[in-house]
Amino acid sequence: MKVAYVFATTGRNANYKIGQMILPQLEEGRHGAQVLGMFFFDDNNYVLRAGDPLGERLSSFAREHGMLLMMCDRCAVERGLATGDPDTGEVAVSGVVEGVRVGCFPDLYAALAGDPPDQVITL
Numbered sequence: 086m087k088v089a090y091v092f093a094t095t096g097r098n099a100n101y102k103i104g105q106m107i108l109p110q111l112e113e114g115r116h117g118a119q120v121l122g123m124f125f126f127d128d129n130n131y132v133l134r135a136g137d138p139l140g141e142r143l144s145s146f147a148r149e150h151g152m153l154l155m156m157c158d159r160c161a162v163e164r165g166l167a168t169g170d171p172d173t174g175e176v177a178v179s180g181v182v183e184g185v186r187v188g189c190f191p192d193l194y195a196a197l198a199g200d201p202p203d204q205v206i207t208l
Contacts, residue, residue: 086118086202086203086204087118087119087120087121087200087202087204088118088119088120088121088202088203088204088205088206089119089120089121089122089123089124089193089202089204089205089206090107090120090122090123090205090206090207090208091126091205091206091207091208092123092124092125092126092129092208093127093129093198093208094129094208095127095129097131098129098208099125099129099131099132099155100132100139100171101141102208103123103132103143103148106115106133106144107120107160108139108143109183110183110203111150112146112199113139114147115116119134119195120152121141121153121200121201121202122153122154122155122193122196122197122202123147123151123153123154123155124128124133124153124155124156124157124185124193125155125156125157125160126157127157127160128164130156130157130160130164130166131164131166132162133154133156133166133181133182133185134166134181134182135180135182137182140182141182143182144182144183144184144185147155147184148166148183148184149154152201153186153196153197154180154182154184154185154186155185155186155188155192155193156178156185156186156187156188156197157186157189158171158174158176158185158187158188158189158192159189160173161176161178161181161187162176163185164181165180165181166178166179166180167181167187168207171189175194178196
């Protein structure tokens, strides 16, 4: 089964669920599903800051396995992790781990269109 995760709940959501559950399972090859991508909202974007140990591990895994990492463009700009204007689509990431993209739902759909997930899971 192929899945994509959307991290929408605030709080320790990304740190805990990715760091304590999902990423260790992926690294050990026992997650049970192929994760095609992860989309981050609100403060969950902070896990993708350059130098964050969890973000660096996630970035490394994503590069090795072709997994999409994407941040909400507006959320990233508001948190200083991207610059530009989301209304024009001209947004660029800054200060984040390697391989992170920024965009909105249409960008997520386009990025996953070539190999769509069977399920999208919102956490």
